Amino acid sequence: MQTTANYELKKPDQSDAYNIQNENDNMDIIDKTMKEISDANADIYTTNNVGNNYSVSIPNLTTLRDGYPIRVKFNAASTGEITINPSKLGAKAVVDYFGKPVTNVRKDLIANIAYDATNGNFQLLGKGGGGTATADKILKDETATVDSGPVVGTIPSKGAQTYIPGTTDQIILAGQYIKEQQIILGDPNLKPENIPLNTTIFGIKGTTEMFKHEIISSKFKPDGLGYGDQMRFKLNGTPVIIIFAGCIMLIKHHSIIMEQPTLQTSADAAKGSDGMYSYQASFNQPMNQNFIRYDERTKIFVLDYWLPLGDPFQIEYYYLPN
16 A cells, blocks of 8 residues: 655555545544644744743644744744754754844744754744845944845944144045044135245145245455456346345345445346346445346346455345245
8 A cells, every 4th residue: 555755645556445444544644734734824832942942832743844834922032043942843943034043033023934854944934134235335243134145244434533634645545434523624824825926735826925045155256356357146046135235136126225325326227128127236335336236037146346355245135936
């Protein structure tokens, strides 16, 4: 006599004599199985637990078959991976839709679980969660369940910071969460009038001409300077003020001021055809007449100044860098 594959119902052969007991045995198997399914679907079984190990008592359950369903109500929250032992048939792990151990049941959670005979565990039915977020789209150490399964975030958080402007860029990196305020300091003195002309700082163009100062120290030739002898000096940048032997040349305003007016014989600033100026002053000192000149075109300072042999002197001037 053959039997069915799943419930071992008896299948008499054509040559077998009829036996009412075979019918009765088959009916008992069908009745028992239907009752188990009815009990599982109709009733909610409240668990007991010892830590994360839960158990339930289900009437008439003597064996577990593939897909056997149980509806349970958890009596306590879990703190880690859980197991469930139905009717003392042995503790079985409980996994989620993705096959990951279930760790986070809460007290009074009602859940449907089904037995997986292939892996010997219970599956928590229902996927839960969803979406396409990836780890780099979720804050670091925060968790989420998406289409691909549980995800632990990796986005770092950035705390408060104050930035002091300097000579190099300070970069706030991409791919992070700005958790607290970022302060980029300003300065009320960042104004055009406080910035040198032709200089731009953070988009502010300077309007103030900033002078540099230089002194040229030298000596006259050992035999002194006579009439027709000259000493020439190339000056830096664009001179604005030149000072020599009490004579002040205001180049910017095309004028000459003498600190020794009683000795002055001439002082002018002549404009050439090219619009550039030539500054010339001659004045007398005891015994000799002296001559100085500055030419804007060549930036050459010319000296014809009569002094004793080898005497030191200096040319002092203020200029704008080119």
